[in-house]
Amino acid sequence: MERDDIIEYSLEAHHSEEHGRKVRRTIWMVTLLLAIVTTVEVTLGAYWKTWFSLDAWHTIKWLYVVLTLVKAGYIVKTFMHLGDERSNIRAIILLPYVLFILYLIFIAIWESQYVNYLWENYL
């Protein structure tokens, strides 16, 4: 009997040599971008106190968050090929996750401020 669990239903399993060259160029461009962003992050993390005043930390912190999201976006889009999938599969993967996590971040930050307030004032 033929095993049906190893049939892969593969739709986009092949591409030509020519298309492969294009894919590889994209991969190396993304690699370069990720390397640059990481270098910027590390250099800033190690030396920002020498270059900027302490007030700059707030801006740097948000810059880190943005740069991280840029990196994550490129990894998911190019390395994990999610950019090549249909829009409906993109939506069922990303939307529930993003909605839930945004709420989790919101409620954790909100509640932690209250816990901090209690500890500062009543304990």
Next chain:
Amino acid sequence: MTGDAAKVLSNDVLWGGGRSPFSISYGKMMMWFFLVSDALTFSGLLVAYGFVRHSTTEPWPIGEEVFRALPFLHGSYPLIYVALMTAILIFSSVTMVLAVEAGHRMDKGGVVKWLFATVIGGAFFVGSQAWEWSHFNHGGGGFITMADGTRYWVETTHHDTHDPAHAEGFQLVQALPKHYLIPDTLPGGANVEPVTGDAAQQLWKNKVVYMAGAPYPWSANGNEYNEYGPQQYSNFFYFITGFHGFHVFSGVIINLIVLIMVVQGVFHRRGHYEMVEKAGLYWHFVDLVWVFVFTFFYLL
């Protein structure tokens, strides 16, 4: 690879219902669902870290002051080692995606080459993490407290030295109030000036408490604090990087199994290398998680 929506699908690639609404294979879809649930776990851990850090009333250690050592070298190299680990993991992600690309061209030699590089990169990352754990465990020194409450940081260049004052190059650095560990530069860019020689020996003699720095609550003279400040800091360090490290470890094993199957020609006979793609999804996810751990644990 684009424009799938308009594509006419042949019967043997459709699911049982007669049409494939997502134009994606069963295995890939289930891998994505697993990754979403795993991503929720990691997000939960990082959000919990944020909750504790945001609610604590104690000073919290700063990444670039904790992680600044390199193997075989003395001196301060803030975040360089972690950056190296990040580079290794990103690069092994690149070799993985190149293996997937080679698989799309049915280039068996290319898949073997790039997948092998990926396995090596992953093994290097796990090894690096072992060193970092060991170093974190040892700690870099401890604190002495004076009668008036001021604290001085004692760097132990020699581990297991019970009397650091007689170690070579003994020096003390005054700790900033509400601050753990010693920064390389003070706010405003001034260098931190250590106390050396007789002055340092004098301070050492008059100390009230010496708290050896190590994240064991049971090894210090008391368990109120350790070198890394609040106990939760080292708890989260071990749990988050440990959970991620275990993912890397299992990823290496999975990649190794797939590599062996590629060498045996299993996928070539099957006619496509989708298994490499699915293992690749998991591997990229491990890289993706590290990007977030790197930012929220080490940088912020």
